[in-house]
Amino acid sequence: MQVPARFEYERANSVPHALALLERHGPESRVIAGGHSLIPMMKLRLARPEVLIDINGLAELSALGVEGDALLVGALVRHAELLADPEVGRYFPIFHDAERVIADPVVRNRGTVGGSLCQADPSEDLSAAFAAVRATALVQGPGGVREVPIRDFHRGPYETAVEPGELLTGLRVPIRPGAGSAYEKVERRAGDWPVAAAGSLLRLGDGVIAEAGIGLTAVGAEHFAAPEAEAYLVGRAPGAAAFAEAGRIAAAHCNPRADQRGPAAYKRHLAGELVRRVLTRAAARAGSPEGEE
């Protein structure tokens, strides 16, 4: 039987209360939301917090929708909510593509966006999707809210810019009218972590690519991004040759490791091919006001 080691439990009733609890209990305390990363880690003794601070009651972290010229995704938004939201699909189909292949429907009912990002697993899907769209993470501490570009958020495997005493409260994604986006993943079986996955966002203007965002996961891409391939694309005409070359560049710059999901050469091949595919789909979606499909 797998059960976590003993810990104490606190239920936060507001963001300031959660921050006060984090301060009182110090670095051996952990925030718990959906628990679908942390509880398995605790069962395996890979995490052994002394205190859990439950933020599930903080409705202010469940906001999801357009605010001004950005999409705001609260940290406590469940995967299933992100997948079900029509505005998310209209402006950022990449998130619907990704959520369809994250875990399974029952896990998606419980797991949260913020929890996935804070777990910072090097194979996590949303990390690549948010990297592709260049989101901003909103991190709140005793001194107020810090805005952290998502590509500075992940410091390494299982390590983020959220300092002790701070809380990820949400993500903001600037809406680019007419942009297209897409996500694609290769997995061994339904609901598994990716062998490799890629996401992209493309904004076109005057017949050329005005903005390119490429996210990669499970292939050792630094900050879940492919900046060299992005730089190659900007200013070029969209098309099969450019997308294939961008895939080749992204594959050359990532650093996959062999594991039970496959050898490094296979993952590198997937990185290039998936980048090519998501660029093609993002370009097809770009310019269509409804975005999705």
Next chain:
Amino acid sequence: MTVQITVTVNGQPYTRDVEPRLLLVHFVRDELALTGTHWGCDTSNCGACVVHLDGTPVKSCTVLAVMCDGQQVTTVEGLERGGELDAVQKGFAECHGLQCGFCTPGMMLTARWLLDRDPDPDEGRIREAISGQLCRCTGYENIVRSVRWAARQEAGRRGADQGRADRGGADRGGADHGGAGRATGEGTHEGTRA
């Protein structure tokens, strides 16, 4: 450290002092003796432990009981109403939706949730809904048929209710006759929806 929690399970409130590390699956099985919820892989993979938490299926091996204070839980024991089995339960009985039965409670709870949101799911929708649940007998074909059977039966019942409303209660309308599911298989459109 223990924490007092009150959780309403199948409509009945239970107050218990629990250790924070107690998982919801063990709370319902060991504290409440509701052993219909099965405890399987312990890693949120197999779905044998699925219960509804505030109306939504969750894997109870990966939820702490203490986090459910003040919330509603429905287990497989709560599917029947007034001694009558839910249409999903009847479907599993009619269509041989179980062999060993280990995955069945979780499968039925997810199926109930699916039908509440999508009363006429095709085979693809059903398979997607249960994609986080493993049948170790690999009896997925009959599980899909069972859910389709339940969908048809409920469509027939809705049709019958509509028929009674339209015709002053004189007609059974398009009420379905159970065994059709076994003959026609899943994913068909039998026209039982009035």
